[in-house]
Amino acid sequence: MNLELANTLSLWQWLILGLVPPATVALYFLKLKRRPVEVPSTYLWHRSIEDLHVNTLWQRLRNNLLLFLQLAVVALGMLAVLQPGWRTHVSPGKHVIFLIDRSASMQAADVSPSRLEQAKRQALAEVDQMASGEVGMVIAFSDTAEVRQSFTDSRAELRRAIEGIQPSGRSTSVLEALRVASGLANPSTSGDVDVSQPAALYIFSDGNFDPVTGFALGNLDPVYRPVGLPESENVGIVAMNVRRHESRPDELQAFVRLQNFGSRQAQGDLTLEVDGRAVDYTRFAIAPGESHAVVFNLGVLSSGVLHAHAAAGDVFALDDEAWVAINRPRRTRVLLVTPGNPDLQRGLTTSAVQEIAELTLADPASLEDEAFVQKMATGQFDLVIYDRCGPKQMPQANTLFIGRIPPSGGWEQQERQSVPQIIDIDVSHPLMEWLDLGDVDVVEATPLRVPPGGRILVDSNRGPLLAISPREGFEDLVLAFPLLDHSAEKGMIYATNWVVRRSFPLFVFNVVSYLGGRRLSGAGESYLAGQQVTIESPVPGKTLTVQTPSGHEIALPETTGGKFTFQNTDELGVYTVFSGGEVVHRFAVNLFNAAESDTRVKPRIEIGQTTVAGQAAPRTTRRGIWKLLLIGGLAILLLEWYIYNRRVAV
Amino acid sequence: MSTSSRLLSPELLSQLERLELVSRKVFRGRMKGERRSRRKGQSVEFADFRSYVPGDDLRFIDWNTYARLERLFLKLFLEEEDLHFYALVDASPSMDFGQPTKFHFARQLAAALGFIGLVRGDRVRIETLGTPPGRAAPVFRGRTSLWRMLDHLEGLRPQEQVSLAEGAKRFCVRNSGKGIVVLLSDLMDKAGYEGALRYLLAQDFDIYMVHILSAEEIEPDLQGDLRLIDCEDHDVAEITVTAALLQRYQQTLSAFVAKAREFCVRRGIAYFLARNDMPVERVITGYLRERGLVQG
Numbered sequence: 005m006n007l008e009l010a011n012t013l014s015l016w017q018w019l020i021l022g023l024v025p026p027a028t029v030a031l032y033f034l035k036l037k038r039r040p041v042e043v044p045s046t047y048l049w050h051r052s053i054e055d056l057h058v059n060t061l062w063q064r065l066r067n068n069l070l071l072f073l074q075l076a077v078v079a080l081g082m083l084a085v086l087q088p089g090w091r092t093h094v095s096p097g098k099h100v101i102f103l104i105d106r107s108a109s110m111q112a113a114d115v116s117p118s119r120l121e122q123a124k125r126q127a128l129a130e131v132d133q134m135a136s137g138e139v140g141m142v143i144a145f146s147d148t149a150e151v152r153q154s155f156t157d158s159r160a161e162l163r164r165a166i167e168g169i170q171p172s173g174r175s176t177s178v179l180e181a182l183r184v185a186s187g188l189a190n191p192s193t194s195g196d197v198d199v200s201q202p203a204a205l206y207i208f209s210d211g212n213f214d215p216v217t218g219f220a221l222g223n224l225d226p227v228y229r230p231v232g233l234p235e236s237e238n239v240g241i242v243a244m245n246v247r248r249h250e251s252r253p254d255e256l257q258a259f260v261r262l263q264n265f266g267s268r269q270a271q272g273d274l275t276l277e278v279d280g281r282a283v284d285y286t287r288f289a290i291a292p293g294e295s296h297a298v299v300f301n302l303g304v305l306s307s308g309v310l311h312a313h314a315a316a317g318d319v320f321a322l323d324d325e326a327w328v329a330i331n332r333p334r335r336t337r338v339l340l341v342t343p344g345n346p347d348l349q350r351g352l353t354t355s356a357v358q359e360i361a362e363l364t365l366a367d368p369a370s371l372e373d374e375a376f377v378q379k380m381a382t383g384q385f386d387l388v389i390y391d392r393c394g395p396k397q398m399p400q401a402n403t404l405f406i407g408r409i410p411p412s413g414g415w416e417q418q419e420r421q422s423v424p425q426i427i428d429i430d431v432s433h434p435l436m437e438w439l440d441l442g443d444v445d446v447v448e449a450t451p452l453r454v455p456p457g458g459r460i461l462v463d464s465n466r467g468p469l470l471a472i473s474p475r476e477g478f479e480d481l482v483l484a485f486p487l488l489d490h491s492a493e494k495g496m497i498y499a500t501n502w503v504v505r506r507s508f509p510l511f512v513f514n515v516v517s518y519l520g521g522r523r524l525s526g527a528g529e530s531y532l533a534g535q536q537v538t539i540e541s542p543v544p545g546k547t548l549t550v551q552t553p554s555g556h557e558i559a560l561p562e563t564t565g566g567k568f569t570f571q572n573t574d575e576l577g578v579y580t581v582f583s584g585g586e587v588v589h590r591f592a593v594n595l596f597n598a599a600e601s602d603t604r605v606k607p608r609i610e611i612g613q614t615t616v617a618g619q620a621a622p623r624t625t626r627r628g629i630w631k632l633l634l635i636g637g638l639a640i641l642l643l644e645w646y647i648y649n650r651r652v653a654v
Numbered sequence: 655m656s657t658s659s660r661l662l663s664p665e666l667l668s669q670l671e672r673l674e675l676v677s678r679k680v681f682r683g684r685m686k687g688e689r690r691s692r693r694k695g696q697s698v699e700f701a702d703f704r705s706y707v708p709g710d711d712l713r714f715i716d717w718n719t720y721a722r723l724e725r726l727f728l729k730l731f732l733e734e735e736d737l738h739f740y741a742l743v744d745a746s747p748s749m750d751f752g753q754p755t756k757f758h759f760a761r762q763l764a765a766a767l768g769f770i771g772l773v774r775g776d777r778v779r780i781e782t783l784g785t786p787p788g789r790a791a792p793v794f795r796g797r798t799s800l801w802r803m804l805d806h807l808e809g810l811r812p813q814e815q816v817s818l819a820e821g822a823k824r825f826c827v828r829n830s831g832k833g834i835v836v837l838l839s840d841l842m843d844k845a846g847y848e849g850a851l852r853y854l855l856a857q858d859f860d861i862y863m864v865h866i867l868s869a870e871e872i873e874p875d876l877q878g879d880l881r882l883i884d885c886e887d888h889d890v891a892e893i894t895v896t897a898a899l900l901q902r903y904q905q906t907l908s909a910f911v912a913k914a915r916e917f918c919v920r921r922g923i924a925y926f927l928a929r930n931d932m933p934v935e936r937v938i939t940g941y942l943r944e945r946g947l948v949q950g
Contacts (some may be wrong), residue, residue, distance in 0.1 A: 038881035038892055044748035044756075044871060046840035046884040046891040048910060052903040053893055068894075 007627070011085040016304045022084065024078050032071045051134040073644040077112060080637035088626035093509065099155070099202075100140040101224070102127045102162075102186045105209035105231075106169055107146040107176035108533065108600040112210070114236040114319040120171050123208035130206060131162045141188060142166055145173035145181035146532055146574075154188065156600040172574040174535035175597050176213040185297045186222060211606025211618070212599055219612045230606040230618035237266030239290060240323030240601035244308060244594065245530060246302070246330060256302040260312050260326065264290035272316030274583035275299045279308045288314075307332040309578050309590060323601040327578045327592035328530050334540075336361035336520025337384065340402075342391035343368055344496075345488055348406075351512035352389075362385075368393035387519045392486050402478045402519035407450075407486030407499075411477050414455030415482060424449045424464035424485075434516045435472065435481070436461055444502045449485035479496075481519060530592045537570045539581055539589055548588070553577025661765040661804055666729060666935050670766055673777025673938070673948045674774045675834060676741055702730045736777040740859070741767055742825055743810065745782035748842045749886045750812040752868030757812040759866055759904065759930045760838035766938050767836060768803050770831040770948060772796060779829070780807060783821025783839075784814025788866045790828045826857045834947070835859040840866050840925035841914055846889070862947055864937075865914060868930045875902060 008148045013021065015159050072484030104127055110120040127142075132405040133139060141163040142153040147435045153165030185205055207223040210232045242263045249255040264270040269291055276284040283302070290296045302310070318324070338361045342354060352363050364385070370376045371393065380399035381390065386393075396412055409415035426441050439643070441462065451467020454460055460483075470485040489499040502508050530536050539548060539560070548568055560568040575580070578612045581589035595601065608617045662670075706715060706726035717730045741764035749757035764780050771778040772794055780803065781791040794803040814821075823833075835854055841847040854861050882891040893899060902942065911927055914935050918925035924945045928937055 038879045040881045040883055041876065042753040042838065042885050043882045044868065044885060044891050045844070046882050046905060047842050047844050048871075048906050049882050049891040050889075050912075052906045053891065054897060172706060 008089055012087055013085055021082055025075055026044045029076050049340055061390050066572045070648055077637045077640050080633045081568055084633040087625045087628055089313055091626060098138050098584055102142045103181050103207045104144050104169055106144045106172050107594050108173045108322050108601050109210050109212045110173045110318040110321050112232055112603045114233045117628050119231045121211055124166050125167060126229055127166045127208055127534055128163060131159055141430045144169045145178060145183055146172045146179045147186045149181035151184060159479040173576040173595055175600055177511035178213050179216050181591050182219055211609045212636045215610035221611060226611060227615045228609050228616040228618045230605045234605050236319045236603045237268060238318040238320045238601060238603045239264050239270040239314060241312060241326040242312055242598050242601060243329055243596055244312055244326040246328050252303050256305050258300040258302055258310055260298045260313055261295055261549055262288055262290060263295040264292055267292050272314055275313045276285050279313040282545045305330060312585040320603045322576060323595045326594045329578055329590035329592045331589055336386045336516055338516055339366055339385040339388045341366045341368055341393055347390060348487060351509045354509050356513050357516050363521055369393050404481045404482045404515055409482055410480050413480060416453035418467050419446055420450050421466035426462055426464050428463040433461055434518045437514060438509055439507045441508050443505055447521060452482055452484050511614050530594055531573060532596055533573055533576055533593050536575060537591055539568045539570055547584040551580045661762050661807055670770050671773055673770045673774060675737055676946055676949045684730050700731055703727045704730060721814060725798060726898045738831050739771040739776050739778045740833055740835045741780040742835055742837045743782050744839030745784055745810055745812045745814045747812055748840055752870060754930060755841055756868050756930045761807045763838060765807050766934055769800060772799055778938045782810055783827060784816040787824045787827055814818055818843040818847050822850035822853040823832050826853050830856060835861040838866060843904060863923050863925045863940055864916050865879045865927045900908060
């Protein structure tokens, strides 16, 4: 509160007014021309006034209280003419709802120390201005809304609620917060507090959200308090991902896309670190509003944490960094249900396959076992291979059927055909990569009728021999001929020479690699802030602990099926999952939100049909005190009159 | 008795007739008066005996005693003589203040006391301090002199510019005899009153000091910023009347009065503070009677 003066008089009026104090003093001295009174003798009077020394000027002034009082009256009058006053906040109303944006963009440091802190300060200032009897409510919002404090008239509670708001890396959506506010401001749903009166809705935000549609403010009186500078330069990483190299699948490439949200050309350095070690760096120069993509070749990399850091010296640090966690691929769990097939087992136990998969063997008889069926229904395996047998219900896994077709999904077998000739191979499919089936002969086959959406991988002159078809998120691969056949006379006989060909172990590897899910993983895992992350436990039944980027450890509650859901992804950075003290998984949470990276403060926001212009300063009114001054002057005048009379009366 | 005098009312006169002046000292009157003196003398009132010594008047020998005791005794009679009564009035301009004026009050008191003296056959002389040395005021004696005395008093004017000490000195020079002196003054003399009283003391007068102050002096009715002008020497005192100043004035006045009283009492002077608005009869029959100046 600063004292303000409003000059209401012109110069010559001031000059006239300025003459009043000297005139008062002059009148005082004129008044001192004392009234002559003849007395019998001044003898006693002289002796009485000897000590009083009333004749010196200073003594006169000092002793003349009346003069001072008169001058005080004049001074107060002059001050009143100046109309002194203070800018004070307009009382927001009986009910105040504070919406405080804690989305990622509120961490921009264009105002010190950050927009969120600034917003909290402004909100606290409003709380301080609240008169007694006024009730307030605090809602913090990002993409979700959180009622930090319901309606209360306790300023301490409101302060505590506001001070406790922590920043998040989430995006912004004000709609939910508005709905919460509206719901609480609705008399029919409010509790103790009667909020039938209009409630003031203070929105402390940078306005980085889309216009709110489909919402009526009703009796909410919105006040938008923009926090931050309207023009702020920012370059942010809006995307980063890791992919396998197009031509060299063993190698990885990191793609980083930068965007300039400022109004000037931005320059800077982009550094890429792997596990804290800088591996590459590039300079960039981006025109205003443009984006720029950078590709880093990572080479062969099985696991690690990629960290990209753009140094452009802007106000918003959150989007200058991006992480991608590359996890070592989990070994594929393969179940082989077979009455006995040494060649297939040999193919599944090559060193290359063993590296990526672990094999479980089962007897076809176990398909009748209820517990076993239940186990497969919960997704314990990534790939189930049915060798000359089949389940009654399809498992929650990818499947390979050898010499049989799945019981559902529209698969059909044709007539048994002898010696079909392979005439076409779909080499574009990953399963068929590097396969040469020219030297493969098949004794007998039951060519397939592939269901719609299926894809024929190996075709023969008799019909499709190998086909793949999607099923509810899984894929079923069907081989139309068995590898071994059982003959009553000869016992076990080969039904094909493929098992002795070079292409067979390669095919098995492709099957395990592709249907085991290896192809899908391997690229970096990255999530957006606030996104739900599903973590699979490598060892079912064991609890997991997640360490956030800031070092907090969160134990995940156990769930069935070995899948855990993690939701506390407010923080940006790399999250590490521990199981029994060992790192089992890592994932990164990034901003990657162009709306949040666009840190320019919006001058106005739109809520429903209402456009709310930002008010940088608190709503203030001028509280003049000239009336008080005049009343004070009058009081002094009365005091002067009283003193005068009292002196005269004694 | 006429009632035309402004100084003495008939009622007062009738009251005063019963009174007489009393001196605390033994004085020799110049003429026989109606007063019993403490001196033994020729009156009809027996006082004492004493042994005869040659040369005594044979007429006063008590022959009866001689017959019985064969020794000569002389009969002593109380002497009846007159008393010298002086009223010394301060006629300075400062006495011309108050309602009635202090001077009027002084004249009333002088007239009343003078009347008592006249009734008792005393020698009454009323003078002002400023009376020139060579021109003494007339002496009044006997009831018949009342009108002359009152005329004399009426003729006095408070216009004399003479200090207390000078006036007292002149008085002493003119009047060498013993007697009662009643000094009627406000004692407002910047040179002090002590000298005047010392002159009178030196003459061995029986002195009565009647200190007359006006009500305005005792309780000043002043307001505001004033320029006080002394009526005698035109001295100026600028004051701003405040409660503090008035309180201080009261203290000064009390100290002044107390000092005068102490000075008088120490020297055997009967001191009496009078206000100008006091009734004269109350002063005479009350205070002066208590002080022993009058009796009856």
